[in-house]
Amino acid sequence: METIGILGTGRMGVRLACMFAEAGRDVILASRDIERSSRLVLGLKNSNLRSGSYADAAAAQFVLPAMFLRDGMLNILEPLRDQLDGKIYIDISNPFNDTYTDFILPWDTSGAEQIQNHFPKTRVVGAFKNVWWEVFDAPKFGDMVSDVFVVSDDTQAKTKLFNLTENTPFRYLDAGKLSNARTIERMTLLSGELGQRYGYFPRMNYKLLGEQWIPGEADRISSLILNS
Numbered sequence: 001m002e003t004i005g006i007l008g009t010g011r012m013g014v015r016l017a018c019m020f021a022e023a024g025r026d027v028i029l030a031s032r033d034i035e036r037s038s039r040l041v042l043g044l045k046n047s048n049l050r051s052g053s054y055a056d057a058a059a060a061q062f063v064l065p066a067m068f069l070r071d072g073m074l075n076i077l078e079p080l081r082d083q084l085d086g087k088i089y090i091d092i093s094n095p096f097n098d099t100y101t102d103f104i105l106p107w108d109t110s111g112a113e114q115i116q117n118h119f120p121k122t123r124v125v126g127a128f129k130n131v132w133w134e135v136f137d138a139p140k141f142g143d144m145v146s147d148v149f150v151v152s153d154d155t156q157a158k159t160k161l162f163n164l165t166e167n168t169p170f171r172y173l174d175a176g177k178l179s180n181a182r183t184i185e186r187m188t189l190l191s192g193e194l195g196q197r198y199g200y201f202p203r204m205n206y207k208l209l210g211e212q213w214i215p216g217e218a219d220r221i222s223s224l225i226l227n228s
């Protein structure tokens with residue numbers, strides 16, 4: 001069975017560990033403080049979960065660091081560089097500042113691209129960036145399943161991520177190239193602001209609404225516009 005190593009036992013790390021374990025994946029939940037991850041794993045009571053150090057988690061086939069860039073994530077991962085080579089790195093980062101009012105990166109880059117540039121031999125796939133932590137506890141909105149936008153420049157890595165997420169309670173959309181993370185990450189900044197204004201925060205996510213479209217009768221007004 002393929003193993004996912006999750007580094008960080010905060011809001012996202014623990015929930016993603018539970019989600020993947022419940023979907024039948026083998027998960028290592030890792031902390032800087034191994035006693036903390038052991039206690040958490042004991043309390044979570046899922047036989048697909050085990051605890052470990054960051055180095056243990058970085059030995060997994062899929063590595064998912066669940067920490068903030070602003071907390072020095074790239075430096076924290078530096079000692080694991082050799083282990084990360086060739087791995088699929090599931091990047092969930094949004095480069096928020098300490099007050100969550102803005103990003104620490106300019107508009108012409110993204111957390112995902114910074115990570116890929118810093119660790120060029122890893123296969124970075126961006127995902128879960130818009131899913132606020134509370135959503136994992138009750139993923140459906142009524143009977144509606146929400147979306148996870150998946151970005152990468154590595155098509156095979158993206159396919160592996162899609163396979164890995166089988167049986168998890170989201171719809172996964174291929175959101176294209178890694179640099180699309182610039183938009184997707186900033187969508188989180190927007191949803192945070194909107195959610196607080198309308199009282200949804202942090203129970204919110206995006207869903208792309210659409211229908212298969214076949215040109216036809218509904219096109220009548222377009223034809224009129226063109227031909228008048």
Ligand SMILES: NC(=O)c1ccc[n+]([C@@H]2O[C@H](COP(=O)([O-])OP(=O)(O)OC[C@H]3O[C@@H](n4cnc5c(N)ncnc54)[C@H](OP(=O)(O)O)[C@@H]3O)[C@@H](O)[C@H]2O)c1
Pocket residue numbers: 007008009010011012013030031032033036065066067068069071072076092093094095096128129130131132133134202
């Ligand atoms: N919160 C959300 O709703 C959400 C949604 C989508 C994406 N994200 C992204 O997910 C990542 C994690 O977010 P989170 O909300 O789960 O963060 P969090 O609750 O603050 O947890 C971050 C974890 O990082 C680890 N860590 C390692 N070095 C650290 C340091 N120097 N200072 C503080 N923590 C350190 C800690 O785990 P250990 O002590 O166990 O090592 C900590 O529990 C971020 O990149 C964020 O942008 C968050």
